[in-house]
Amino acid sequence: MASKGCMLLADSSSNGEIRLNAEAVEVLASLPQPLKVVSIFGPRHSGKSYLLNLIAGSNEFIVSSDSCKTTPCIYMWSLPDPLDSKQNLVLLDCEGFEEDLVLEERAYSPIFTLSVLLSSVCLYNTLGPVKRETLDQLFHITMLRNLVILPSEDHANERFLPEFVWCVRDESLVMNFGSIELDPEDFLDSVLNDIKDGNSPAGHLLEIFTRPKMKLLDFCTPHAYNKDYESLSLSELSPNFTMQIDALRKFLYRSKPKALADDHYASGRELVILLETFVENVSTGSIMDLNQVTGFSVLEVSGKDFSGDLPRNTPVVWSNPSGSLPSGVGLPASGREEKASVFSGTGKMLEPICLIENTTNNELKVNQEAVAILSSFHQPVVVVSIVGMYRTGKSYLMNRLAGKHKGFALGSTIQSKTKGIWMWCVSVPGREEQTLVLLDSEGLGDVEKGDEKNDHWIFSLAVLLSSTLIYNSIGTINNVAVMNLQYVTELTKHIKVKSNNEDEADASAEYVRFFPSFIWAVRDFTLELEANGKPITADEYLENSLKLKPGHNKNVATSNSARECIRKYFPRRKCFVFDTPVHRDKLKIIDQLSDSDLEEKFVKQATEFCSYVLGNSQVKTIKGGIKVTGRLLAKLVMMYVDTIKSGKVPCLENAVVALAQTENSKAVEEAHSLYKQLLSEWTVLHTETQEELSNVHEICLKEALQLFLDRSFKDDDRRFQTQLMDLVRNEYDKKCQENEELSLNYCTALLMQLEDTLKPDNDYMTPGGYQDFQQDLEVLIVQYRDTKGRGIKAEQALEEYLAKKNKLGKVILAADRSLSEQQKRIEEQQAYAKMQEVNAKAAEVEKVAMERRIEDMKRAQEENKRQLMEKIERERKDMQSEHERVLQQKLREQNAMLQQGFDANARQMQGEIDQLRREMSQAQNRSRGGGGCTIS
Numbered sequence: 001m002a003s004k005g006c007m008l009l010a011d012s013s014s015n016g017e018i019r020l021n022a023e024a025v026e027v028l029a030s031l032p033q034p035l036k037v038v039s040i041f042g043p044r045h046s047g048k049s050y051l052l053n054l055i056a057g058s059n060e061f062i063v064s065s066d067s068c069k070t071t072p073c074i075y076m077w078s079l080p081d082p083l084d085s086k087q088n089l090v091l092l093d094c095e096g097f098e099e100d101l102v103l104e105e106r107a108y109s110p111i112f113t114l115s116v117l118l119s120s121v122c123l124y125n126t127l128g129p130v131k132r133e134t135l136d137q138l139f140h141i142t143m144l145r146n147l148v149i150l151p152s153e154d155h156a157n158e159r160f161l162p163e164f165v166w167c168v169r170d171e172s173l174v175m176n177f178g179s180i181e182l183d184p185e186d187f188l189d190s191v192l193n194d195i196k197d198g199n200s201p202a203g204h205l206l207e208i209f210t211r212p213k214m215k216l217l218d219f220c221t222p223h224a225y226n227k228d229y230e231s232l233s234l235s236e237l238s239p240n241f242t243m244q245i246d247a248l249r250k251f252l253y254r255s256k257p258k259a260l261a262d263d264h265y266a267s268g269r270e271l272v273i274l275l276e277t278f279v280e281n282v283s284t285g286s287i288m289d290l291n292q293v294t295g296f297s298v299l300e301v302s303g304k305d306f307s308g309d310l311p312r313n314t315p316v317v318w319s320n321p322s323g324s325l326p327s328g329v330g331l332p333a334s335g336r337e338e339k340a341s342v343f344s345g346t347g348k349m350l351e352p353i354c355l356i357e358n359t360t361n362n363e364l365k366v367n368q369e370a371v372a373i374l375s376s377f378h379q380p381v382v383v384v385s386i387v388g389m390y391r392t393g394k395s396y397l398m399n400r401l402a403g404k405h406k407g408f409a410l411g412s413t414i415q416s417k418t419k420g421i422w423m424w425c426v427s428v429p430g431r432e433e434q435t436l437v438l439l440d441s442e443g444l445g446d447v448e449k450g451d452e453k454n455d456h457w458i459f460s461l462a463v464l465l466s467s468t469l470i471y472n473s474i475g476t477i478n479n480v481a482v483m484n485l486q487y488v489t490e491l492t493k494h495i496k497v498k499s500n501n502e503d504e505a506d507a508s509a510e511y512v513r514f515f516p517s518f519i520w521a522v523r524d525f526t527l528e529l530e531a532n533g534k535p536i537t538a539d540e541y542l543e544n545s546l547k548l549k550p551g552h553n554k555n556v557a558t559s560n561s562a563r564e565c566i567r568k569y570f571p572r573r574k575c576f577v578f579d580t581p582v583h584r585d586k587l588k589i590i591d592q593l594s595d596s597d598l599e600e601k602f603v604k605q606a607t608e609f610c611s612y613v614l615g616n617s618q619v620k621t622i623k624g625g626i627k628v629t630g631r632l633l634a635k636l637v638m639m640y641v642d643t644i645k646s647g648k649v650p651c652l653e654n655a656v657v658a659l660a661q662t663e664n665s666k667a668v669e670e671a672h673s674l675y676k677q678l679l680s681e682w683t684v685l686h687t688e689t690q691e692e693l694s695n696v697h698e699i700c701l702k703e704a705l706q707l708f709l710d711r712s713f714k715d716d717d718r719r720f721q722t723q724l725m726d727l728v729r730n731e732y733d734k735k736c737q738e739n740e741e742l743s744l745n746y747c748t749a750l751l752m753q754l755e756d757t758l759k760p761d762n763d764y765m766t767p768g769g770y771q772d773f774q775q776d777l778e779v780l781i782v783q784y785r786d787t788k789g790r791g792i793k794a795e796q797a798l799e800e801y802l803a804k805k806n807k808l809g810k811v812i813l814a815a816d817r818s819l820s821e822q823q824k825r826i827e828e829q830q831a832y833a834k835m836q837e838v839n840a841k842a843a844e845v846e847k848v849a850m851e852r853r854i855e856d857m858k859r860a861q862e863e864n865k866r867q868l869m870e871k872i873e874r875e876r877k878d879m880q881s882e883h884e885r886v887l888q889q890k891l892r893e894q895n896a897m898l899q900q901g902f903d904a905n906a907r908q909m910q911g912e913i914d915q916l917r918r919e920m921s922q923a924q925n926r927s928r929g930g931g932g933c934t935i936s
Contacts, residue, residue, distance in 0.1 A: 006060040011073035012111050018279045024076050031268030034257030037090045039115035042125035044096030047169050052091050054245050061093045072111045109143035110282050120258040122162040127169050138201040149289040164209040166216045173218040188216040219244045239749035349425050352408050358420035362454045366641050377630025380619040383437045385462040388472030390443020393523050398440045402426050406591050408440045459487040460494040468617040469516040474523050477545040488565040496651040511569050512886050518570035525577035542575035571889035576609045623656045626713045660714035667711035668720050672727045675704035686742040686791040690849040694856050697732050705867050743791025751801045754780050767818035795842035887916045
């Protein structure tokens, strides 16, 4: 919700009861994290509102007059953060208190405390010199602990409380200790320590706010004689004052957002909950214990409507973020304990959660809570899914993969226990940079379900989402078992590779690229692994079972169809056989048994199975070799289910295109944000030369480009990369402009300060005055050029200053009667020559800076091209490896067909092999020819 300008947020009655403005609360609740919240407090007529208006560059806050009613209150104004339009800056203007009315303590103290609780930076604004009487006016801080109990841990206290900045107005402080000049913070320390005693405001300040979070800033009078500051433009204000305002503005813009004690940045909704809780405590006369709320993330109150009057006794749900759902998942208070148990203290899931629900009317529905959890994993994911007929022990096998006895629900009756697809995200042993996602699907062929099409979609989704697919069956791999895997024969009806109308059935090579590796787990296997009297491996047993049957009748064709599909679509195959784990009577309590209670042979087989799956399962990839993260997988889940619900067939090509659009946009946004952040953090404006800023820009650009190229994919026309480069260029231009403006303002202020060494203009209107004027001006120029830190606009500022003085010089020269007309002409020529010299120097400096910025653009394009070509080369090698892998698999399958006497099948595969070789050749030719990639 956009801000509606300055709004009353809260006011306090004479008895201290706080009332909230529902409209302002609604605006605050709509603001996402992170928020920078700046509050200001102090006596009336000390210029608080005027200061906030200068910070924001507008006049939203009304400067009070003597006729204004003084009611303790807070006005709020939210606006985009000037450093990042995606963030928000919230300004809180507290109504000033009367300096001599201690009786108003009851009304003003809650307002002051509230401003401290809500803000990330708290400004205390006073007039005049720093002295005990000025600070003692902040007696409201002594009441803070009568309203709240601060966090008991120093770290939590430090994170939650704002930075405290004492703004001293209309005063140029002399911060000396004897002959030693102190910096503002040391000066503030000495002042506070000098005047503090037991219960004084100084004592409370030192006790509550830590040393690094306390600052002192002084501001001179905005104008020497005009007190109507509001009517003056910035150019009319004192240069020193505008520099001081710029320093404060820069400090606030670069300050950290409002945080809770664990580095969790607060959203507007969380601040509203904090606000409402404080108001409730004040109204009941209770002390708010920040130990109960500080140091924790706020889980949003699900479905809470902040429009209209805020309800009393709003439940506040606080939970450790590492032990709760990721940011953005809202839960009702009643579900806190149940849902928080999904995660451990290290952020790992303690138990599975339903990812895709299969409703009672056999419709698929994505669980948004699970999607949010999956989206919180930014690492590449290894996805292992399991399918099979119901009541075959799939869930137990998946629990072992997770290293647990319990997790996925086990059934002990003839009814299927798992409905839909359940998810469990755990660590990949030895691969900390990856996340293992286990997907347990409901049993196929459940007679109670009565919808075969639903089974096909469950099977297809398991194939689409996984990098390793486990098919779990009971008994042996005979003709019946193969026929039960009928879902493979219809995969092309439920999954498309390309969006055009090409014959998908003939595009098996394309399917092979994106389908998972296949593992057949045969449970309760009672036969001996041997053939023709010789022992064989489980893999050989599988291959023997998948051999095509000779003959041409209908039954043979049907039988061979499933075998052909398995061989065609899953050339990477593996088989494991398992003995019965325990006696049948104990199967229903198998999740309660330890390995010592199970058959030794089964434990060995299960260990080998888990070791293979965990060690050989690859990161999930999609078309183009793109590694899938948890966030991408979550989007794929929603995309595929939405497509199925719409009655269409999921298409791998369309999915990649759709993902590329959203992910590339996000990559541009994040890379741009990173560039801005680094450029802001690593530069201290103004710089002495353009080169200093240029060098930082180059480093920041490399980091931003690297982030973008790591995150983006399928940006074939480089549209998104061009967009990023445009944003970076604009950002750099703005930073250069800011650098120039700060340098120009500094130099202008410096020249005005040095001008005090000149005599009043009228003093030069005497015989010989022109020579005196030129000599004094020359001294000023020398002093100016000897001053360090002027920046890149030093010569331009001098040029503009001397141009004005040149006009004055002509007047003085005309009035100087000691010079003849000829001498005056000579002096005019010399003055003109000096001015030309200064102009030439300013032009040369400007030229050098502009040439460097042009060079920066060229270097940026070169860096862009370098990183892009590196990425293209990596992708080319990955694609080449993928082509070779698929080709070798096809050749092996063709060779097996020839050995088994199926020459026709082998000849049919030759077309696919030839097509693969052509694609490999074309890819190599493109690589030798530069790939056809152009970079503008």
